Amino acid sequence: PSTTVSCQTMYIDQTNSLITCVWCDTGMVAKTKVEAWTYHYNISLSRDWNSARQFCCQHYTDMVAIQNQKEIAHLNEILPRNPKYYWIGIRKVGNVWTWVGTNKTLTKESENWAAGEPNNKGSQEDCVEIYIKRETETAKWNDEKCTKEKGTICYNASCSPHACSGYGECVETIGNYSCSCQPGFQGPHCEEGQEMLTAPPHGNLSCSHPYGNFSFNSSCDIRCEEGYFLNGTASTRCGSLGTWTETPGMCQARQCRPLEVPSHGHMTCSHPHSHFSFGSRCELGCEEGFLLRGSHLLQCTTSGLWSNVTPSCQGQFSTHRGLLLSGAASGQ
Numbered sequence: 199p200s201t202t203v204s205c206q207t208m209y210i211d212q213t214n215s216l217i218t219c220v221w222c223d224t225g226m227v228a229k230t231k232v233e234a235w236t237y238h239y240n241i242s243l244s245r246d247w248n249s250a251r252q253f254c255c256q257h258y259t260d261m262v263a264i265q266n267q268k269e270i271a272h273l274n275e276i277l278p279r280n281p282k283y284y285w286i287g288i289r290k291v292g293n294v295w296t297w298v299g300t301n302k303t304l305t306k307e308s309e310n311w312a313a314g315e316p317n318n319k320g321s322q323e324d325c326v327e328i329y330i331k332r333e334t335e336t337a338k339w340n341d342e343k344c345t346k347e348k349g350t351i352c353y354n355a356s357c358s359p360h361a362c363s364g365y366g367e368c369v370e371t372i373g374n375y376s377c378s379c380q381p382g383f384q385g386p387h388c389e390e391g392q393e394m395l396t397a398p399p400h401g402n403l404s405c406s407h408p409y410g411n412f413s414f415n416s417s418c419d420i421r422c423e424e425g426y427f428l429n430g431t432a433s434t435r436c437g438s439l440g441t442w443t444e445t446p447g448m449c450q451a452r453q454c455r456p457l458e459v460p461s462h463g464h465m466t467c468s469h470p471h472s473h474f475s476f477g478s479r480c481e482l483g484c485e486e487g488f489l490l491r492g493s494h495l496l497q498c499t500t501s502g503l504w505s506n507v508t509p510s511c512q513g514q515f516s517t518h519r520g521l522l523l524s525g526a527a528s529g530q
Contacts, residue, residue: 258353263299289344403419415435419432492509
């Protein structure tokens with residue numbers, strides 16, 4: 199047999215997300231055309247609370263969880279009136295009213311009890327119905343025995359395990375979702391943490407990341423290569439505001455004592471880093487008529503000391519006359 203389906207369109211909230219509501223013999227509400235939090239209902243078959251939740255978990259995410267008064271008004275607007283009213287996804291857990299789909303306790307912002315409710319009249323009223331389009335106390339709540347049979351309201355979540363990059367709480371809203379980020383994270387999806395640190399030249403970075411690379415509570419230590427020393431702070435940590443507690447230090451080459459050219463000598467040096475620092479290499483020699491006493495090659499070592507004692511230039515003695523050969527004497 200043919201089925202008659204009546205349709206209408208409406209705009210939800212301020213997002214201009216178009217939803218097509220299809221009301222037919224199944225009593226189901228079609229899903230929005232954007233990937234976002236959506237509501238679904240069924241009144242063709244009345245169910246007790248547990249069966250209603252089982253139905254929602256099987257076909258959607260869970261029974262509807264309400265976060266604020268705006269959502270309550272929206273549900274009252276889009277859902278048809280049902281003489282038996284509707285179950286919503288809240289019940290007593292350990293004597294505390296809890297949204298079963300999100301495992302959150304009821305807040306003042308979202309509660310909407312009818313006058314004198316909840317009253318546990320008749321005892322064991324551990325579940326909650328909502329008075330959609332009732333003439334009095336419309337959209338208000340009443341605690342009710344979970345065995346009663348009513349209509350079902352489900353929701354499909356737009357949040358996913360990775361919606362907030364693993365560093366925030368995904369908060370469902372009508373037609374959208376937002377992320378409440380953990381300390382040290384920001385951005386629409388909590389994807390932005392503290393800027394990554396890099397090791398200084400001639401240094402190494404050793405870090406621990408309890409919540410992800412270079413994010414809240416990450417800590418880093420700097421160690422310099424052999425022949426270098428750290429000028430500044432060795433350790434820093436990423437704080438709750440996404441800033442590092444200390445500015446990391448820099449690695450500088452160890453300095454050796456500056457060398458002086460010996461009297462009557464000459465010196466040629468190379469400095470790969472800075473003058474007379476780790477890696478500097480100097481070759482020394484003497485003028486004609488003078489002999490070098492000591493090593494002709496000196497290198498600045500990793501400890502900041504020269505590899506040898508600075509040499510000196512001494513005049514030569516003639517083996518024939520026993521005279522010092524230097525300057526004018528060498529011409530005699």
